Amino acid sequence: MNSDALREVFITGTGSVLPGARVGNDRMEDFIGRVGGRPSAVGRRALRWNGIEGRHYALTPDGAPLHSNASMCAGAVQAALDDAGLGVSDLQHLGAATTQGDYLVPGHAGAVQAELGAAALEAVSYQSVCASALMAAKGAWLSVRAGEADVAAACAGEFSSRWFRPAFYEGTALTDRRGRVRIEADFLRFTLSDGAGAVVMEPRPRPGGRSLKVRWIDMTSLAGRFDPCMWAGSTFADRADLKSAWSHGGPATAHAAGAMALLQDFDLLKIVIRAWIGVWLGKVDAGRIAPDQVDHLLCHYSARSLRAEIVGLLENTAAMIPEEKWFTTLPESGNVGSASIWVMLDAFLKSGRGKPGETVLCIVPESGRAMIGFMMLEIV
Structure with a gap:
């Protein structure tokens, strides 16, 4: 399509779902469980590191699910449609992102569409880690921009807590003789939580309310330079060898080896952070980002200590x-x-901090295999 025919795109609605009551740090292990029946040896250190004071879980203390990942995403899309003054029948494109969906197969988007009760539409699944949200947003943005859809939604959801229950660690190579969990796994249990969010995009701003004009969305993957930094499906030692992935030995063998749990290489993360900053600096040098013209920054980071390192x-x-x-x-x-x-x-818009004409820069780095996404918005 000729670039002259490309349309402007606006976020006209946002929505989020944070399941259950807010859980304070003192009750976390009541929900994710105590491996071997003992409190975590690194939990308090992880909480000091990440600076999180509360979170939400989509399960009960005995591990029973209150929701599915797809149902939380559907709830977030419905909330975003309501915010935009639209209905499910208006939706033409659905992009759904997640780290770990409810199924291994099929894709997450189909499950979200079914939970939403949506009729026939274009549905696209995006599976990565944190930056998958902006992958879905870019697909929705381009669909509206090209005139292929007048109403598109991008959603992202996580049900991480179910992966942190004791059964994923007990009796595996991730625990030592005393039943303590390897730090690369245990830290994540005190970092990630559950919920979903969504945005709705249209080719015109919302009448009588504030919208966000999407100026651009950029994605940069550095996977060719790094081994996986956060992963599930392989052991720590063999994570870069795809022929050693969990499916080749079967689920029982993989579980015993500790290959089914979510893991992170913290030494590699320190290197990847510098690579993310390199991409950020490159965009500034190229004039894509003018820092003195950014009025609000929404930067995703997993821990307060990582924010301090980024700022440093x-x-x-x-x-x-x-x-x-x-x-x-x-x-x-x-x-x-x-x-x-x-x-x-969603929280930023509801806070009333932004004013028409101001810019909002969203940055989402992903440790999965060194990816970073940027989205520039303008409040209208």
Whole structure:
């Protein structure tokens, strides 16, 4: 299609779902469980590191699910449609993102569509880690921009807590003789939580209300430079060898090896952070981002300590955006993985902080295999 025919795109509705009551740090292990019946040896250290004060879980203390990932995403899409003054019947494109869906097969988008009760539409699944939210957003944005849809939704959801229950660790290579969980797995149990968020996009702003004009969305993957940094489906040692992935030995063998749990390489993460900053600096050098013209920054990060490291790397560069312009929901609702940026954006808009004409820069780094996404918005 000729670029002259491309349309402007606006986020006209946002929505989020944070399941259950807010859970404080003192009750976390009542929900995710105690491996071997003992409190975690690293839990308190992880909480000091991440700065999270509360979160939400889509299960009860005995592990019974209250929702599915897909139902939370459907709830977020419905909330975003309601916010835009639209109905499910108006939806023409659905992009659904997640780290780990309810099924291995088929894709997440079909499950969300079914939970939403939507009729025939274009549904696209995006599976990665945190940046998958912006993958879905870019698909929705381009669909509206090209004139293929007049109403598109991008959603992202996580049901991480079910992967953190004791059965994923007990009797596996991830626990030592005393039943303690390997730190690369245990830290994540105290970092990630559940929920979903969504945005609705249209080719015109919402009448009588504020909208967000989508100026651009950029995605950069550095997977060719790094081994997986956060993964599930392989052991720590063999994660870069796809021929050693869990499916080749079968689920029982993989579980015993500790290959079914979510893991992270914290030493590699420190290197990947610098690579993310390199991409950020490159966009500033190229004029894609002008820091002094950014009024609000919504940067996803998994922990308060990572924010401090990002600030430390940026503060002596021309790319630094003053911290008083940063907005986050991490202390209140935790790290909801791919859903975090939509939960954050929804809360930002409802806070009343933004004014027409101001810009909002969303940045979503992903440790999965070194990806980072950027989205520039303008309040109208």
